Amino acid sequence: MVSQLESTTKTDIIYPDSDGKPMSDNTKQFRWITVIYYNLEWLFANESNVFVAGDLLWYPVEGNNKICIGPDVMVVFGAPKGDRGSYMQWKEGNIPPQVVFEILSPCNTQTEMNKKLVFYDRYGVEEYYLYDPDKNDFSGWVRSSERLDVIDPVHNWVSPRLKIRFDLSGNELLIYRPDGEPFVGYLEVSRRLEEVLQRAEQAEQRAEEERQRAEQAEQRAEEERQRAERLAQRLRELGIDPEQAD
Known part of the structure; x- marks a missing residue:
């Protein structure tokens, strides 16, 4: 009876899709969030079981909507992959x-970030x-022996899961894909995706043209075969064996 009551209670709990906080506090923070998000989406675009999300509430414990x-x-x-209101x-x-990933803004406090580290x-x-x-x-922190340990040094660190590399040699963080290509801004990603789509459309158009040429060649061959057959039939009607005509 107690188990049934607990189950009903869990079912009735509402897990809000928003915590009421803005995604970012300034353009720089927003830019970095979107750069990381879109580049990771791009990196794992062909992996159906890799889910990438930005500013999505994560509820780790069923029955408690306060832990998120x-x-x-x-x-x-x-x-x-797929749309979700939250990650339960x-x-x-x-x-x-x-x-x-967390991108700091001036309003983030050390206490807040310490709590996030403990949560993760x-x-x-x-x-x-x-x-x-x-x-x-x-x-950066990486899990070792059941806890998150600080990564030191973090310069040129390669993520065990993502296989991306972090470079701190310049004036701002650089992130490189496994193939050595750098993460780029959303507009550049869009431009590259557009180029990929254009190349795909061009390849499809070339394939269609080749198909049409092959059909036309096949049609011409069939017309020649029919013409030869009519000629052979005409010769036979004249009493000439076309196979002995030469």
Whole structure:
């Protein structure tokens, strides 16, 4: 009876899709969030079971809608792509986000960020990356022996899960794909995607032209065959064996 009551209570709990907080506090923070999000979406575009999200509430514990957090960007290996109002872990094979990113803004306090680190450590995040674009300060943690340990040195660190590399040699963070190509802004991503689509359309058009040429060649061959057959028939009508005509 108690189990039934608890089950009903869990079913009735509402898990809000928003915490009422803005996605970003300034254009720089927003730009970095979108750069990381879109480049990771692009990187794993062909992986149907890699889910990438930005500013999505994550509820790790069924039955408690107070335990939640909205990472700026999170990546889940093993969860299918698709739209969600929030990430309720118990509905996703109980898979926590393995990688999360946070981009600092001036209004973030040290206490707030410490709480986030504790949250990610407690609920199973494997890699946590924190970037302050104003100070060009980048930090990372990776899970080792059941806890998140600081990555030192973090310059040229390669993410075990994402296979991307972080470079701190310049005036701002540089992130490189596994193929060595740098992460780029949304407009550049859109331009490259447009080029890919154009090349695909051109390839499809060339394939269609080749198909049409092949059909035309086949049609001409069939017409020649029919013409030869008519000629052979005419010769036979004249009493000439076309095979002996030569």
